[in-house]
Amino acid sequence: MYILLRWVISAAALLIVAMVVPGFHVGSFGTALIAALVLGLLNLVVRPLLLLLTLPINILTLGLFTLVVNALVILIMSSVVKGVQVDGFAPAFWGAIILWLIGWVANTLLVSKNDDPKVEVL
Numbered sequence: 001m002y003i004l005l006r007w008v009i010s011a012a013a014l015l016i017v018a019m020v021v022p023g024f025h026v027g028s029f030g031t032a033l034i035a036a037l038v039l040g041l042l043n044l045v046v047r048p049l050l051l052l053l054t055l056p057i058n059i060l061t062l063g064l065f066t067l068v069v070n071a072l073v074i075l076i077m078s079s080v081v082k083g084v085q086v087d088g089f090a091p092a093f094w095g096a097i098i099l100w101l102i103g104w105v106a107n108t109l110l111v112s113k114n115d116d117p118k119v120e121v122l
Contacts, residue, residue, distance in 0.1 A: 022091065
């Protein structure tokens with residue numbers, strides 16, 4: 001149940017980014033669901049490799065280069081998912097910041113200090 005809730009929140013966050021950031025377009029909520037799934041898979045597979053390859057510059061920038069890596073992952077997602085269009089690096093960068101902010105708020109609201117999100121109580 002927790003995973004489905006996070007998936008829907010991620011899709012809604014993509015729609016919010018599309019409303020706020022000029023140059024970031026998402027066709028519909030169904031497209032946002034697919035985009036959130038692809039973005040999650042890319043974050044699982046591609047993002048760790050990019051972070052490993054960019055580790056020296058990430059250390060030099062004290063971790064701020066991670067935002068650039070997140071923007072690149074968003075650009076890759078937009079090239080894979082039809083119905084999602086990102087018009088360049090700047091919208092992807094601002095979209096990455098807003099997605100991070102929404103994810104941070106969602107994590108704060110959904111997970112209390114004593115709850116473990118990986119354990120679901122039936």
